[in-house]
Amino acid sequence: MLEASNISAFYGDIQALWNISLVIRGGEIVTFIGSNGAGKSTIMKTIVGLVKPKEGNIVFEGIRLERLPAHKIVDLGISMVPEGRRLFPEMTVLENLEVGASTQAASRARSSTVNWIHELFPILEERSKQVAGTLSGGEQQMLAIGRALMARPKLLLIDEMSLGLSPLVVERILQVIQDVNRQKRLTIVLVEQDVGIALSVADRGYIIEHGRIVAEGDTKLLQGDGCLMEAYLGVNPKGKTG
């Protein structure tokens, strides 16, 4: 579905990604894991068009993405839930959702998509008229995910979903993500600092360190490889961060 080859990306003069090559297949849940500043978010931003790579190319369903502006990439079917949620703080919950469906295709199906989001996250329907800036952390995360889903994407990127959220809320959101993946065959890429969460939900994983991919594979295999876990993630063999 999506293939990135030899991506190098910079923030100004500082190189953030070195020769990144990866593959995302339709219907799977893939995770990028690694420590802070490793480059996981940068890869996501490069895919979605917020960062332009200096080298390499990204192909999504046959179309080259590197030169396209972000809003065109959304149009092609890739949507991202950014780190920190980035909701529109002065707009209501419903308006945030509606704005999520700003592409032509999505806007035609807007009301039915809103109903779907309300099924997934009933609290959002309750709080429809509330201004987004006043929601709790968990509700904001649900709204951010809902807003990204409003674009009816084929590929959903979620950046650091669990930050600042209680385990119960995270669990509920993960359940929704897995359901959507299974029922709608929505391909999902998850960037997570919490290794346990990432590996419990994903089919495959890429371990990122210092802007490079240092390991990849089935999450079962990754989990089983204790040396790998410890070396790159500081995770002891039982899967808990140490």
Add this chain to the structure above:
Amino acid sequence: MAYGVLVGAMYGLITLGLGLLMGVMKFLNVAHGTFIILGGYVSYWLFTRYGLNPYLSIPLVIVVMFIIGLVVYKVTLSPLLKLPNVGSRLNSSMLITFGIIYVVDNLMTIFWKPDVRSIVAPFTGRSMDFFGTKLSVTGLCGFAVAIVIAVILYFVLGRTQFGKHVRAATQDAEAASLCGINVHRTYLISSGIAIALAGVAGVIIVSSYSISPNSGLRWLLVAFVVMILAGEGNIHAIVPAGLILGLLEAVGVFIVGAPYRQVVALVIFIVILIFRPQGLFRKGRLTYG
């Protein structure tokens, strides 16, 4: 008092275009006064050439100024979007639009000569009786135009898809593009609207007062004061803020006399900046992001 309300509404109308550019894109358009005058000249030209009633010329002025706004954005303002932070964007937009003042003011002088112009129509000197006060017809029309424009703007920003795009792009441009919003195009159209709003204000001014190629500065100052009163980015507070200024000016003139009218406005400007820089209508403190 009533006069203060009429003038105040006009002050609000004058400020809308400036407030829109500032609120949405953080561009400070110091050529705003110049565009107001330009709109006035277009209306004046239509009136003297074709006898077109200035208030009827408003749609035409809107179209012309909208197109000019698109050009201004494409040529001078959009390159500024590449700048890394808001502060440099503010400064550079001031510099660039300052240059625009020179160019456009001189073009207007060439076209229309430096004389003072105003539209003298059959209704110009007349006034109507309103609950015992005599109010000028031009003042009432100006008031009506201001209210209509403010209401239209309210609905466009609040209810239309485009309005939501504008609000989203204002609050978080990157997140807006992640929703599929073409932020550049939104900015482009907003610039067109902002300059068109300046043009409409110019029509009111050329009918109620007078214009000359360099008289833009006076209206720019008014717009600054109203914008500060309303609070940066607070578009819906602009007409109310204008009304407040109009009333305060009327009261001030009553107390200290007519020659000090402009002083009143500038004193208010200073007071607000000292004690409540976020404006009268904004909750919370002013932050620089």
